[in-house]
Amino acid sequence: MKNSGRADYGARKAMLRPDISIALVGEAGQGIQSIETILVSLARAKGYHVYATKEYMSRVRGGINSTSVRISTSPVDALADRVDIAIPLLPAGLPYLKKRLTKNTALIVDGSLFPQKTRAMIDIPLAAIASEVGGAIYANTIAAGVVCAIIGVDESAAESFVADRFAQKGEAVVARNKLAIKRGFDAGREIDLSFRLARPSKKKSGNITLAGADAVALGALAGGCDYVCGYPMSPSTGVLERLAAYSQRHDIIAEQVEDEIGVINMALGAWYAGARALITTSGGGFALMCEGLSLAGMIESPLVAHLAQRPGPATGLPTRTEQGDLNLALYAGHGDFPRIILAPGTLEEGFTLTQRAFDLADRYQVPVLILTDQYFVDTYYDTKRFKPAAMGDRRSIVETDASYKRYSVTRNGVSPRGIPGFGKGIVCVDSDEHDESGYIVEDAEARVLMADKRMRKARAINKAAIKPTYIGGKDAENLVVTWGSTFTIAREALAALGRRDTALLHFPWLHPFPIGAAKTLRGAKRVIVAENNMTGQFADLITRETSLPISSRILKYDGRPFSVEELADAVARELDTHEAAQRRPPKRGA
């Protein structure tokens, strides 16, 4: 085995690292997913904390996809640029990694595929070993073995893991995979790196390891979701598929509908009949649902919608990430009506907010939108096992009597919600302006009565709003603001920056704008909003709600999430500019 990297790495004494970052690049079909799974599972079993995220092209075969894995002695939940171990399974993968390689990165390749060496590489003849093992398809298992060896997984644990994983495929396949792992370990042990992963503190944390899509689906399950419908659309399909799988074990109807308009209207029918329905879609599909959302507003139907964002406009970058649909979520639908918008920043929030969404929707009879994005749904890490909230009054419905009126006018605007077939009353809902019984009206007074009733709910909702999370020293003068998936990245970035004067304000609840947040924002000397879109949609929302002008926006809209380093740098730059500006005498009239 040639190890062209040995000279570089072997010379220094291996440094102990609490956190190692690994990047795998390959074409669709090459099995980088499989390497990732083996690695993460074994690291997790050994007691490490793990994190993985992927980015992929909008194609089924070919192209270039990548996965970033972090294995750490402490919890880890954000994308780092830094790569300690990089494995491009094909030369075309190298450019995709370029910006992330440092001189300390161990670049592991099959040298036969990389005739021109532009930098130090650790050459492991994956293809050659694979053909010895039994065929090209074993290359990924071999690569997994290599990395397992490097990070110190026990060989026997790895062998039994792959044995389990391939058990269904027959003994021969199991044997060959075990051999592949072994050969990978052999090769991996030969590598002499400048760093070594520290041992995990204890065996296993009792955490669960799951992706954003899992957290949302579990939250829906815990929220009592019993009807899910959708139309396939990346990156929202995962939630539909997971709940479809749950429908085999729980009371859930899972239906793929002909189009997104059908999706939302079907879900409203389901709520009307007493179900707790979830719809899941992405920006383009949600754009088709705007009229239906307005219907939810008018008939005061609860609704929970999962909107997994991707870069637009139009088809955009279908498999990438962006936080570009906030404006649409805020204002979708014609006419004025209350709604709630949530945006989980952590897996835990993904679970708790989704569960809560069902209760909020049901209690206030309004649509609740859960904004995630491709990065969020496709990212997984281990996290404290979720604690579902109690499921007290799971359905906020009443048994009707003969005098029942669906839209009885009440103080807080919420009318007791009956459903057809439960009680002696009839339940009439109408998309036209209507009276308390649900029949069409046209006169001015009746209109105002109902419009006011609907809007009064917004006030009640305001009180239920979740305050933004403040992380940092009290009265820090700089405030970095995030919403949704950018949170964990910003948290690690600020921790890395380590500035006492700079705190983080994360919004998991976006609308109605949480009362009190304005005060926190105004309290800061400088507000920097970091979000994954082109114009700073949340920054604009803050201005609209608080009349606070936001000039510092850190925006990214290339279809990729921020990395910790990138965001840390950008925040540092913003602060520097600001400080420099402050040192200059103020301009007249500024």
Next chain:
Amino acid sequence: MKNSGRADYGARKAMLRPDISIALVGEAGQGIQSIETILVSLARAKGYHVYATKEYMSRVRGGINSTSVRISTSPVDALADRVDIAIPLLPAGLPYLKKRLTKNTALIVDGSLFPQKTRAMIDIPLAAIASEVGGAIYANTIAAGVVCAIIGVDESAAESFVADRFAQKGEAVVARNKLAIKRGFDAGREIDLSFRLARPSKKKSGNITLAGADAVALGALAGGCDYVCGYPMSPSTGVLERLAAYSQRHDIIAEQVEDEIGVINMALGAWYAGARALITTSGGGFALMCEGLSLAGMIESPLVAHLAQRPGPATGLPTRTEQGDLNLALYAGHGDFPRIILAPGTLEEGFTLTQRAFDLADRYQVPVLILTDQYFVDTYYDTKRFKPAAMGDRRSIVETDASYKRYSVTRNGVSPRGIPGFGKGIVCVDSDEHDESGYIVEDAEARVLMADKRMRKARAINKAAIKPTYIGGKDAENLVVTWGSTFTIAREALAALGRRDTALLHFPWLHPFPIGAAKTLRGAKRVIVAENNMTGQFADLITRETSLPISSRILKYDGRPFSVEELADAVARELDTHEAAQRRPPKRGA
């Protein structure tokens, strides 16, 4: 003839009025439209300025509809509450008028239908006369004769007008209508009122008399519109119907599409092939077009959309008015892309802005939305004959050569637009992110390049923005802000208030927010936004764009437009409250 009103009205000397307001109320099918037409046409022919607007129920027969007509010696273009002459054709119409009647209102009724008289009424036995004339259907012509006599139209002019109007229905019908007019005049002349309409200054002003829908349709014609498509929806259908009529005399394809999604996608196909397409819809239909709008943004297609607003959410009040779709217009579609939003306040703006919309759309390759509402499209008055702008380069398209690239990157973001079949090149447009040639790309750099190119157009558009119209003394400390159809009403209201310290700022161009408007707004001590919706959507937009908090909002959302008096009162109240507040010492921390 009994004239129970005589005692009231005859006693005083008739006052000369420069402006008379008439309200007609009847059920659908009773012909109040016909009375209105006769009245307005004859008044206009005599040299008066005229104004009429209607409000109607969402039904074809029955119900209660009304028309308000103003006949004036000077131009008149806004809804007044005051009614000088009221004609309820049925008792159920009376409650609809109640708030508008004063002791000076001449209430003309067929006494046989109103057994209980609650106030002074002028009794004209319309039904009885009609049956003498030839049947119940002549009642409306008789009523028209009555009012014509009151306002001083020549009887012979009226007779020949109805003769013309019914010429196609045969001699017998003409004769009976002439008799009906005559009998109406006879009755009308007997009435002795407390007021009289002043004579018009000169014969006829050379003005044109038309409705908002006409102005938009004519603007489209002048804008070179040669493809119009839509799906019927009140109150937007009028524009579709008018352009369909034009298609019989001009090069226009007019197509009713299966649904609104088809409408917008078809229109984008038409623009792609070199046409100048208009779509026309209302809020619910526009809500269905959000994805298509995003497509326009991505493929950089020009598009002109007429959005005639009505009260939402959902089906709402289908035949009523509201300015409640501004938020949707601003943020419809997923992802960020530039757009232009216009909102005519006068008929002239209806014409010029629509014409301009086509040039703007074509020049900047963006969607242009024209926001009107039911009040705007259904209201008509006489106005200076429109002066179409020159039609220089009507189509901003280029002949392509073999190397043509649809999305060539340029300084201002606008790429020369080729169309298929015109030149040697090929024209490729894609809803996915694309390269300069229109082929799909996925890499980060290409994405940013194109997103930036698209957004650069917004800067260019900014320079073309139309400044808001300022009416009032320089540096007035109170500023009343309007957009769209509320303009003329506010203008007359402020004129009536006659306060030097209060000016009007009207926005015909809403987005991108006109540069410079912020300064005007900031210059005022107090900004009062008056709009026809529930939450103050434009007020919120101002805050978002200028970080100026807007606390004074005059909002109306009962499905009806403001009246001059109502708005004048509301502004006066706002100003009083403000002044009272200023006299008190400021609260700490306020």
Next chain:
Amino acid sequence: MKPRNADPRSEVHDIMAKNQFDFDQPIDIAWCPGCGDHAIRKALLAALDELKLSREKVVLVSGIGQAAKMPQYINASFFNGLHGRGLPPATAIKACNPELTVIAVGGDGDMLGEGGNHLIHCARRNPDITLFIHENMIYGLTKGQAAPTSRPGLITPVQVEGVFENPLNPVALAISLDVTFVARVLGNDVERTKEIMKRAISHKGFSIVDIFQPCVSFNKTNTFQWFKDNTFELPSGYDPSDRAKAFAMAIKEEPFPLGVIYETATRKPFEGNLRIYRNSKAPLYRRERTMSEIEGELSAFD
């Protein structure tokens, strides 16, 4: 029952003696006098009553249009949604609670224009619901534009040169989609309409009744007389179970066949295919999720 914000000018309708689906006081019906919709309402009231359905278990679902106002005038629960969007909620309502009788009503524009896609896919699902399409060959509520069913040559304010698109034949379309019960009636024939409505409602699976309905205000061509002159009853002995033959019958136009044109019992209804009803017939709203179900799924991620 409820004081129906009655417009003082409301056309007062006879209250059907003892029909629980009618109101016990006059209601304001917004349809024009003479509109074919009145007869259809009579037929529907009678059908519901004669089927002895319990009022609390009937849900009418509609979109927007004149036909779609029907639920307003029947004393039962309703979901009066968006133009063109009646079928998706109707499907869900039945799926969530199969105890309910779900009837969708819509105009030809509502169901075949704006809502065409849902119709196609509702046919694929085959929920046990009934759809009445009021075919007046016009857009009534929006005042007289062409419907997908409008006959060639019809001039309207939008179709200024006359309609030239092929009219949609809902019966032929339904048979091509293997809708399990497909009929056509002339709504003014209240008795026959009622009978076929009863069969349609009783049929297990998706049933469509295409109801010819004169619009007296906007369609001056396809009048009651025209419908009478342009329809014929199916020949006696006609067998509605042969799909190819039914299609051959369905494409006959001017005159159009009336009656049950196609009926099949070969397909299972949507609800019957849902796993949740395999072991229990309880509607969804009566089921509870337990904490242990959630904990169990969480454990999969340990």
Next chain:
Amino acid sequence: MKPRNADPRSEVHDIMAKNQFDFDQPIDIAWCPGCGDHAIRKALLAALDELKLSREKVVLVSGIGQAAKMPQYINASFFNGLHGRGLPPATAIKACNPELTVIAVGGDGDMLGEGGNHLIHCARRNPDITLFIHENMIYGLTKGQAAPTSRPGLITPVQVEGVFENPLNPVALAISLDVTFVARVLGNDVERTKEIMKRAISHKGFSIVDIFQPCVSFNKTNTFQWFKDNTFELPSGYDPSDRAKAFAMAIKEEPFPLGVIYETATRKPFEGNLRIYRNSKAPLYRRERTMSEIEGELSAFD
């Protein structure tokens, strides 16, 4: 021609000698190796070439999906719009410029699922355009959910219990709508596909070709072999002009008939009905509006 941002891993395709519709340098085709779409592309390239169409006068229109990527791989103008929304722009393009040959391409989800309503109404309009539906009985691009054409029993990550909805039969549907040219082919049979494509493109009016296409990545049931085993050529002497008989043929499934199943010359195309082409054939973009036209209309309001 243009350097097509070629992915270094692109499957390099043979450049067809002298076919102006192919690119003169290798392009990156995102379809999986072995996908039926490759064969369809070959057939389309050959058909376009053999019809001797001028490259500048051909426009491909599509929505989103694997099939809908076709325009990316043909060297001609294209409008690659939204998922399900290919037909409305295609109709407008032809209407605005009848000199163009307009070809729409889409998957079975694209055209029959999301876009179903446009298909129905496109059939009513009958524009002189051609539609190729790639029927792979699956959603390819979104990784394997059921399409409206999926066969009962197919298990997918969403249809966890297997598909139970009735598969849509696009040929029967098209005939029910009197689409003027309706054919089905097996795309892997490049020669026959090409021939039928040529007939479809040459046909005046709306033509639909339903193309069976194996998806090797996500549909492991309806493979090339399955399609071969489940299709048959129309009997010789088959007469495609009788609509009722064509329908009877169209509803045959497993095996499915292949060939031109229905063809009629009775309907005028959409563009032929447009008034603007009565006196002039010039496409819209070559026409000018004059100031006097506008002044004339303004005068109506004097």
